[in-house]
Amino acid sequence: MNWNNLLSEKRIRKSSIKHKRDIRNNYESDLGRIIFSPALRRMHDKTQVFPLTDDDNIHTRLTHSNEVMSLSYTFGLKCAKSSIIQHKTGMNEADLLRIIPIILQGISFIHDIGNPPFGHFAEEVIANYFDKIDCNPLIHNEVKQKFKKLTPHQKNDFKFYDGNAQGLRMITKLQYLDDVFGMNLTYSILGSYLKYPNSYTKEIDKSKKDELKELKKQKKANIAEGKHGVFHSEDKYFKKIIKECGLTDSEGRIIRHPLCFLMEAADTIAYRVMDIEDGFSKGYITINCIKEAFSKNTSEIAKTIVQKCDEPNVNDEARMIFVRIALIDYLVTLAFKNFENNIDHIEKGKYHNELVEHDDNNIHQILSDICKVKIFSTREVNHLETTGYSVIKGLLNHYINQLFNTDKKFINRATALISSSIINVALEEDMLNFIALKYDKLKSEKGEIIIKKKLTEKEYVTKMDDLKEKIDSYLSLILKSENDVEITYDPIKKLRTEIYKAFNDLGNQINFQDLSDYYKLRVIVDFISGMTDKYALSHFQKISGQKIA
Template sequence: METKIKWSDLLNEKRIKDNYKEKEKLAAEQKKKEEIMFTDENLIYDHRSEFERDYDRIMNSSSLRRLQDKAQVFPLQESDFIRTRLTHSMEVSAIARSFGVWIEKWLIEVKKELTNEDYGKIPSLLATAGLVHDLGNPPYGHFGEDVIKKWFEAYFKEKKEIDLTPAQKNDFINFDGNAQGIRILTRLQFLNDQFGINFTYGTLSVLLKYPFDSSNEYAIDNKKFGYFQQDSKIGQEIIQETVNIPDIRNPLTYFLEAADDIAYLGSDVEDGVKKKIIPWEKVFEVDIIEKNKYKIYEVYKDAIDDLKIKHDRAKNNGFPDYLLTSVQNFKVWAQGQMIREIKEVFVENYDQIMNGDFGKDEFLKKTKNAKFLRQFLKDLLGEYVFPNKEVLSLELVGDSVISDLLSIFVNNCIFDESDFENDSKPKAGKLLRMISENFIFVHLLNDDSENPAKGKKIKDLDTYSKLLLITDFISGMTDSYALDLHQKLKGVKMP
């Protein structure tokens, strides 16, 4: 059965920059590349697919390195055991790659929709998407997103006369790390020009979790969107080059989302046990098995009984930190079960998915039994981890840091008409000099030019662009950098 969405389009190895090059120049470059790579005299050739090149490009980026100092759940940790955004992203990448290996094999050997020449593409694509899926998250985890949203909601209520369209305001009121991630990859992670790191359309499409802007009805209702108004052109390009159906996800996005859920649910619970926040002995022995509180024992009785044997053996043998070993065994089993059932959902709903009729529901919610596992892990986090005093106190710190930084930069830099580049006296000028020069340079680039507009300065940017510049800067900070800058600007710490 022929479907609306084609794998040949989804595995689009063309890059953003290719659409802006002259066709003749692009063809000449490709011919020269082939002559160099494949002559008899020169057998050294680049064996990588374009999706593997995407992976290699991002591995050397500053945006990825910053994730090592961004919180997963517990900000500003001294322990090297507790996950950061970087270690979480590495785990998501591994699970996503595993999904890709299976999908590819199934499509080639069972569905016959791909050929042997396509081997390696989907695993590489999903591994890259998994590695960068949280690139746009601000400091202090998802809580940081909420702080930015609430701050701008209050700001726009106060500044009713501000010169922004309703859609532009939605970009900030519904600030989304997914949209910021697309922005980093296509614009802010500067290499040579206005195309950012210049990923393939195929990889960007998988990362476009919500394939619409902030004015979309779903975006307004659910406070989730895929790209900012300033990035609408590239957002539409990504969709047209791959799925080519408005508001419909790339099928591989479901697997990226599932890999994210599988990774964080298991790992956040494991971290909670390690920090002695989750009483795993009580949860496992009493709540799960004796009381069947979470309704998973009746569904997975045989598997949980096997886990109980391992749990009791480690406990009775006096194994050091046996509770951590027990929860790790549980996590590995639970992740494997969720992965198996997600594959079943994909196979059973394949035609719907490939015709854009599956909707936005997560794969895990559609599983027969793994949805109960998912809910159990979410309940554990909600009951023990998120209300924990350490988590709450650090969230309050994050609220203060991000809110104050936004207040300082926005209130001083938006309405001041001083010549920031030439006058170092105004406070606005001093603050703007603290913003990354690369970010400022990118904001002064024209969309269709490799060079800044002649004579263009920050003061020439409109209000919307200035606000984006500030949110780009603040959301890109690490937890430690944001805290340090906040203390310096508030006079608590000397530079």
């Protein structure tokens, strides 16, 4: 691996010249873009463990991400001071301090940015919904047949839906500012964000145990293949990221960015330790529960935790904080030691452990077991997850039936409720698939257009020739950009606007109905994934007639 590539400051869309007064480097600029993004703000009302909670002490996705960011920053400082990382990068501590800690802060903020409302449970709901769409009596057979005709990769985007893949889509496209580059972050951020740089491109039948067994075997053999991590819609960007960062091994197999391991460790430490603190705040976990769990372990850290649980002259709230501090200190030290000791294997794509799970003392497993027994099985969590199930499934049923309806009135009502930016992203992504068809439709409707628009034959021909020229120029520029010919996006954007206007002038407006079936479904899932918990619940109640305002 070449660390110059791993820390690339380039972007998918070439940036305009920075303002002279901007003293930030590109990594620091990325961090600003992330912090000020609407997608990050929406995470304040997305589930961490307890959905729809009114308790302000309990973690949301945003407070969790802040804590992951803090831990990642510590890892970044350790990287800057590490003689091993200095040698690998060819940089000194002062130079590294403005690069690696900043990258790690950025990817920590966005690591959960693609998660749907109601947390990981909703990921399963969406995936199972599409896996069992054939059995859904509320969905028209025509829609089921259309889903069957999608490519295997396209179907797997929904059947193996994952928040990590949705997050890549969010940061590269759905933060739409009149182009499909989203936040337009540096390759270093995009590469290190990719927790699962991998796609399931073959047909997979979840009902066949041998196929699922093979998938699990694959996950165990290569940590980068743990999930379906890249949607079909982002495949072209994904290939650019892999190429720019040099994320392939000697055999050409795609591997993880080294910094992703540190972000993953920060995430795991934060949620394992803070889930227990949330459980303590809720009254599901006591200090005695923690003491009992660690008493069975003979390691020094376990003895330290037991000692913190027995701390004299303080209350249990203070003891919980002492336990948290000791656990975080131990796990951060462990994870970075594993990172340094295994960096050569990581660079070669031969290290397949989570940094905090690679632990002879098995502390991670103790924390995991406490959460499973004392939190995840509670009535409150299960009750609220059941609410989330009804909401997510209800939203999918409603929008699929509305947007695949043959009556334009239903389509127009549904699209009016969806953010126009989500539809605009899909239209721009899918434009290559429909502009030629729309052009041919205009040719077939020549007589009607001439009468309706009061054109002469010559005027019609001139307009059509002009449109054809713009379409050809657009296709040529897109082809160059996909073949890594460096061009600015401005001429593509200008031509796209002109093509839209030309179609509109000839009475064939570009809209949602022009999208392929894949991108229609993409719009629906993008819309639902971007909702907060409370908005999703409220929206579902309104469209299902349970409330008016």
